[in-house]
Structure formats: structure tokens, C-alpha cells
Amino acid sequence: MSEIFVSILLLAGASFMVLAAIGIVRLPDLPTRMHASTKAGALGAMLIMAAVALHFADSAVVARAVAFIVFILLTAPIAAHVIGRAGYFTGIVLWGGTTKDELRERYDPDNHKLYSGLEERAARSTVPGVHDGSNQ
Amino acid sequence: MLDVAINAVYFMLSLALLFAFIRLTRGPSLADRVVALELIASVVVGYVGVHAIDTGVSSFLDVAIVIALTAFLAAIGFARFLERGGLKNE
Numbered sequence: 001m002s003e004i005f006v007s008i009l010l011l012a013g014a015s016f017m018v019l020a021a022i023g024i025v026r027l028p029d030l031p032t033r034m035h036a037s038t039k040a041g042a043l044g045a046m047l048i049m050a051a052v053a054l055h056f057a058d059s060a061v062v063a064r065a066v067a068f069i070v071f072i073l074l075t076a077p078i079a080a081h082v083i084g085r086a087g088y089f090t091g092i093v094l095w096g097g098t099t100k101d102e103l104r105e106r107y108d109p110d111n112h113k114l115y116s117g118l119e120e121r122a123a124r125s126t127v128p129g130v131h132d133g134s135n136q
Numbered sequence: 137m138l139d140v141a142i143n144a145v146y147f148m149l150s151l152a153l154l155f156a157f158i159r160l161t162r163g164p165s166l167a168d169r170v171v172a173l174e175l176i177a178s179v180v181v182g183y184v185g186v187h188a189i190d191t192g193v194s195s196f197l198d199v200a201i202v203i204a205l206t207a208f209l210a211a212i213g214f215a216r217f218l219e220r221g222g223l224k225n226e
Contacts, residue, residue, distance in 0.1 A: 007141035014148035021155035087167030
């Protein structure tokens, strides 16, 4: 009975891995590729580790598998964010169908500072005549 | 039942590894290659888990944990290298 559950978990995990790999080949630019590979790839690895825990059904193995799943759950979003940020800062070409890039006018590529848009309003309300938010 | 599933999973993971290698060789920028390397690391972790089930040796899980840790550190290191004025394009 548990063999069936282990098989289902293994096949589901491998299917998510294949989906992530197809996405990484087929998708048009870095953010979409990163989106496919990190989410589906992490879910695939977590499902396979759940299958390992279910197959051995031993407290030491289950503890290690759960620790691995928690580790993946913590590090996969961090790695995705850091790579996407670095790719954006190094000037990757976004897909032609991208309709919204809110970071473009808010971000200063020289000092890597991100403006929220509220600095300008605050500066204007306190010091009249200041129109750029660069002086914070 | 489980043997068939394990063979199918080996095949699918090999397919995923092949696709990731295609992106690793073709990727136009270095960031694409880093993404492909991270996917390769998780596919290898999947291989290790399936092999642990296949052979019945649970110690392989330690290998999987170490691979995941080094892949995470490599991604962070590559990202810092890119951001702090490494190679710009290619």
C-alpha cells in the first residue's frame, strides 16, 4: 500500500522536475525561466524527499527528510530573488511581450537605490521647490 | 510497481537534466546559466533521493543535503559576483 503512495510521490516529483526543465528551455527571458525552474524544481525535490521519508518510515530518515524540505523551502525563494535581482541589475533583455516594468523608473542603476515614489512627495511637502527625490 | 516507477523517474530526471544542459550551454547571459545550474542541482538531488529508495541506503540523504547547501551558496556567490561589477554581458 505504501509502495503505491511512494510511486505516486516519486512520479509527481519527477513530473514537476521535467516541467521545470521544459520551462527553462522554452520560456523567453530570465525572470520567467527563473520562475519556472525555482518553483517547480523545488516542489519536485520536496516531493521526492517526501517519498524517501515515506519509503523508509524510520525516525532518523524522516527527520533528515523533513530538515531537507524545510531547508529547500527556506533557500529556494532567497536564491530566486538574488539571481533575479542580479540579472535585472546587469541589464538582461526582458521579453518583448512584457507590458509592465515598474522598476525601470524607480531604480537608480548607479548607486543601486530603489525609490518608492514617496520621497518626492515628502520632499515637496517640507521643502518647496525640490522636485527630484535624489536627496532623500 | 515501485521498480517500474523508479525506472520511469530515472528516465524523466535524465530528460530534465538534458533540458537544463541545453539552457546551460545556450543561455545568452550568465544569469541564465546560473538558473540552469540551480535546476541541475535540484535534479541531482532528486537523483540521489531516488537512488536512496532504489538501493535502500538511507545515508545518501546526507549527500542530498550537502548538494542543496552548496548549490544555494553557489547561487548567492554568483549573484554577488554579478552585482558587484563582474562580467556585464556574457
